[in-house]
Amino acid sequence: NGNGYNTGVGGDTVFDVANNGSAVNGSAQTKRNQIFSFFGVENLRLENVQMLGGRYWAFAAGNVRDVVMNDIFIDFGESSDRDEYNYDGIHFKGMTQNVRMKNITLRNCKDDNIALNAHAQLSIYEDDISFIKDVSMENIFIDGKAMGVGLYSETADSRMDRIFIKNISGTTESHAVRITNGNGADGDGNFGSITIDGVDVDITGSSTLGGDDGTFNIHGNIEKLHLKNLVRQDFTKA
Numbered sequence: 001n002g003n004g005y006n007t008g009v010g011g012d013t014v015f016d017v018a019n020n021g022s023a024v025n026g027s028a029q030t031k032r033n034q035i036f037s038f039f040g041v042e043n044l045r046l047e048n049v050q051m052l053g054g055r056y057w058a059f060a061a062g063n064v065r066d067v068v069m070n071d072i073f074i075d076f077g078e079s080s081d082r083d084e085y086n087y088d089g090i091h092f093k094g095m096t097q098n099v100r101m102k103n104i105t106l107r108n109c110k111d112d113n114i115a116l117n118a119h120a121q122l123s124i125y126e127d128d129i130s131f132i133k134d135v136s137m138e139n140i141f142i143d144g145k146a147m148g149v150g151l152y153s154e155t156a157d158s159r160m161d162r163i164f165i166k167n168i169s170g171t172t173e174s175h176a177v178r179i180t181n182g183n184g185a186d187g188d189g190n191f192g193s194i195t196i197d198g199v200d201v202d203i204t205g206s207s208t209l210g211g212d213d214g215t216f217n218i219h220g221n222i223e224k225l226h227l228k229n230l231v232r233q234d235f236t237k238a
Contacts, residue, residue: 004145006055007211008122009026010161011172013082013097014022015056015070015238016065017218018225024223028069030123030235031054033055033114034054034057034058034059034060034068035054035058035059035090035192036051036054036058036059036060036207037059037060037061037085038061038064039061039062039064039093039148040063040064040067041064041065041067041129042065043065043066044061044063044064044067044068044180045067045068045069045116045157046065046068046069046070046072047068047069047070047098048070048071049069049071049072049073050072050073050074050075050238051072051073051074052074052075052077052131053075053076053077053098054074054075054076054087056086056087056091057086057087057088057089057090058074058076058087058088058090058091058109058225059074059089059090059091060088060092060093060097061088061091061092061093061096062089062092062093062094062095063093063094063095063096064092064095064097064099065096065097065098065202065218066097066098067096067098067099067100067101067193068099068100068179069100069101069102070101070102071092071102071103072101072104072105073105074089074090074104074105075106075107075108075110075177076105076109076110077141078105078108081115081187084092086110087109087110087111087145088109088110088111088112088113088114088115089104089109089112089113089116089131090104090106090113090114090118090154091114091115091117091134092115092117092130093096093120093154094118094119094120094130094131094132094158095130095131095135096116096131096132096133096135096219097131097132097211098133098134098135098230099134099135099136100135100136100137100161101114101135101137101138101140102137102138102139103138103139103222104137104139104140104141105141105143106141106143107141107142108143108144109142109144109145109146110145110146111145111146111147112146112147112148112149112150112178113139113140113142113146113147113148113149113172114137114148114149114150115149115150115152116132116135116150116151116152116160116163117152117155118130118131118132118152118159118189118190119152119154119155119157119158119189120152121152127139129157130157130158130159131156131158131159131161132158132159132160132161132163133159133161133162133187133192134161135162135163135164135237136163136164136221137149137165137166138165138166138167139166140165140168140169141170141211142143142168142169142170142171142172143170143171144171144172144173145172145173145212146173146174147172147173147174147175147178147188148168148170148172148175148176148178148201148226149165149168149178150175150177150178150180151177151178151179151180151191151194152180152181152189153181153189153190153191154180154181154187154189156187156190156221157190157192158189159190159192160191160192160194161192161193161198162192162193162236163195164195164197165177165193165194165196166196166197166198167197167198168198168199168200168201169194169198169199169200169201170201170202171201171203171204172201172202172204173203173204173205174203174205174214174217175203175214175215175216175217175226176199176201176216176237177196177199177215177216177217178202178216178217178218179191179194179216179217179218179219179220179225180218180219180220181216181219181220182197188219188228189219189220189221190221191221191222191223191225192223192224193223193226194222194224194225194226195226196226196228197226198226198227198228198229199215199227199229199230199231199232200214200230200231203215215230215232
């Protein structure tokens with residue numbers, strides 16, 4: 001099912017994370033081995049699903065519309081032979097609209113627990129215009145590792161708009177919420193309306209990714225940002 005190890009790199013216990021997977025046993029769209037991958041899908045519904053012991057991102061989707069995800073449990077577990085990052089729980093690429101997530105539990109995700117990457121364009125498109133719009137997530141519980149929810153837009157052509165997040169709780173290493181233009185991007189992104197209602201996350205400050213720790217990391221061109229019902233666990237952090 002495309003979720004096995006790459007036996008051509010270092011034997012049968014090493015997955016080729018550095019090269020983004022295998023062209024043989026990775027997914028056709030990303031060459032990465034996700035538990036679930038959906039690209040170019042409408043009316044997608046996942047309920048009461050467990051994703052355990054993934055080799056890369058647990059769930060990946062792009063160019064999708066009308067997605068419902070309820071009562072999802074993700075746990076990568078602990079393993080010394082795995083890379084210390086690139087284990088996102090739920091990862092949406094661009095050209096995504098109308099996503100509803102509720103009651104999501106994520107454990108041992110060694111990167112973003114949930115990532116929305118508006119600028120992450122699929123190769124099937126000829127231009128760089130992309131977007132993620134109309135996304136809501138409610139009752140998100142995270143347990144350890146790097147970051148909580150990441151919202152990413154690099155350029156003005158990658159629009160992120162009408163994002164609603166309610167009730168994030170648990171413990172993570174770096175940030176509960178990260179709103180940024182991405183990793184070293186030159187642009188300031190293109191963020192429209194973002195509402196975050198309810199954050200109660202303990203930040204341990206021991207991220208393996210080496211990033212600054214704090215409840216929020218916000219950087220980018222944002223038209224409207226509404227934050228409410230925030231709980232500070234440690235007043236030495238932002």
